[in-house]
Amino acid sequence: MNKPATIKEIAKQLGTSISTVSRALRNAPDVNADTKKAVLALSDELSYQPNRLAQSLRHKQTHTIGVIVPNLDYVLSMMVKGIDEVALEAGYTVMVCQSNESFGREMVNTRRLLDSLVDGFIISVSSETKSFEHFKKIQERKIPLVVFDRITPHLVAPSVRLDNEAGGFIATEHLIEQGYKRIAILAGPKNLGISNSRLEGYLNALKKHKMKRENELIIHCEFNQDYAFFATKELLAMKKRPDAICTISDRMAIGAMLAIKEKGLRMPQDIGLIGFNNEPALSLVTPTISSVEQPSFEIGKVAAKLFIQNLHNSEDMSGVEEVLKPKLFIRESSRKILQRNGRLK
Amino acid sequence: MNKPATIKEIAKQLGTSISTVSRALRNAPDVNADTKKAVLALSDELSYQPNRLAQSLRHKQTHTIGVIVPNLDYVLSMMVKGIDEVALEAGYTVMVCQSNESFGREMVNTRRLLDSLVDGFIISVSSETKSFEHFKKIQERKIPLVVFDRITPHLVAPSVRLDNEAGGFIATEHLIEQGYKRIAILAGPKNLGISNSRLEGYLNALKKHKMKRENELIIHCEFNQDYAFFATKELLAMKKRPDAICTISDRMAIGAMLAIKEKGLRMPQDIGLIGFNNEPALSLVTPTISSVEQPSFEIGKVAAKLFIQNLHNSEDMSGVEEVLKPKLFIRESSRKILQRNGRLK
DNA sequence: GTAATTTCCGGTAACGTTACCGGAAACGCT
């Protein structure tokens, strides 16, 4: 009772051979109905569980997916949940590693998962990563690799992501429609794709509405609350200060909010503010902060689906590129004009 | 170049036997220094990686830890991070499963991890779980099992947890010291251990300060914001309403806060409020909310250390019980008296 | 120079599973 039963044990007790037992268990056609029944009964009684290790060794696949993410914040943990959901359904187990936005950790994680013999990878690359050799080596070995959320042109692989350009666009256009005239943007690090796309959306919105791009209103700063706080203080200290701030993450929006409050300005009257990701905290703070929501859970699910397709088809899918649309949540921080049809939350 | 090199491959190229290669790689004493050097050189050149599956099959251990948690909220994800930290250090990989507070999912996860052949389990039991047979079966098979955070007397195993009684106590005593006279508590489900311990701490604080226990001030409700919101509305509708509310989670505190605001009461003047866990959002809301912090990361680390000890010693450690102390963070929602030495954040 | 010891290495079996092959027994057909 201590050790789990093996196929050999069943064979011995039944006085048959292990190959017959193996076939019976896998419901092979060339085994007698009665013996099949007997095997099944006994294996049930001994509560037989096939040894995954042995199976994996034999089949050279582990039914495990390696997932590497830069962190487990609100958005990414939802995406991981989406991946998990689909993977489990399809009989795959997921191993999640955090790179903590560090290139070194990302390489270590890749290596570790690789020698844990995962069947493939679903990856969101760290912001620090500029060389992609460790991922290309994976691809050379013909190991399936899907990227999501943080995409880079340097890595050609099936991908899933938010339409970040659209996100930046609708946020900015919303501010414009509310009558804001000098809209600043707190963007992220310059080499980060999602940041640049959102910035591009911002610029496109300005262009569409015939507003001039002003470089002093475009701030690149780290992806967190404190940097955003200080960046906003500087923005507000300008002679011609902006009358609205567009951010590319909620953490940054909160940093901005604190700086705005400290300065004694009111939202949305004196200055408009909008975040990105729509974390729950945004509807708890005062004023409540508008934000762009992305379908995180869905993105995770699509990533896993793509991965599994890729695994089965094994034809080249590197061109596949799924892009999902964001949604705007308007709250107090940006609702300067009373709207009849503004969506509340 | 496509397939990873095996020990056999190295042996062939070197014109030696696989056992020699194996021994050389493991630095066994009975192998010539020169051959050892040759093997190491070649294995390096071929970038040989031992096949984990084969090793695991041979050694009957996978160097993998199965972790089951009810969810991945702020506290638990910090704990998991702590587990991860220590486990990685010790050469173990962690597989995390969420039970979503569901008994069924918990059983499924246990089963899945079991046949993924994890070396053992680190578990925080779901609130729904009342039968522990699935865990006891693990123990009967002599598979190491450590429980953390959500402990139950029905499961005898090495454990790590917060001193929940102390948490409830310091929160309540703080409110008492601030001069609140009618202190209500929003507790969790009746069968949840951590809830009961915190409630006990609350009662002990009342007793110490010679205050009467009043059953109508003790509310059992689900562990989330909405339930807490409605429960608080009822509390505030009483003829003799409470002048302070102690909660056992921050989510509940936020629900309570919303109800208090809706009623038009001010914190801390009209009513005091304190949360539990000290999530970051608490310092963003207005007013900022006091809370009891637990050393989550540390708890995770201790859990993993205990697990690894248990794995190596293999002596009975079921009596081991680590209990860590909470810390009080006082903010606006409960600071009625201006204190000289109140800790701010 | 023989015996005893050390040094080093190869062969084999095993971990638990599955794929493949070959063959015995049973059946169907004329």
Added chain:
DNA sequence: AGCGTTTCCGGTAACGTTACCGGAAATTAC
């Protein structure tokens, strides 16, 4: 009855690794 076909089963090798054993060659001891 003789032949071919089907049905069912067992043996064997393999996945990549390691533990164990036995033995050849080299070294030491007298």
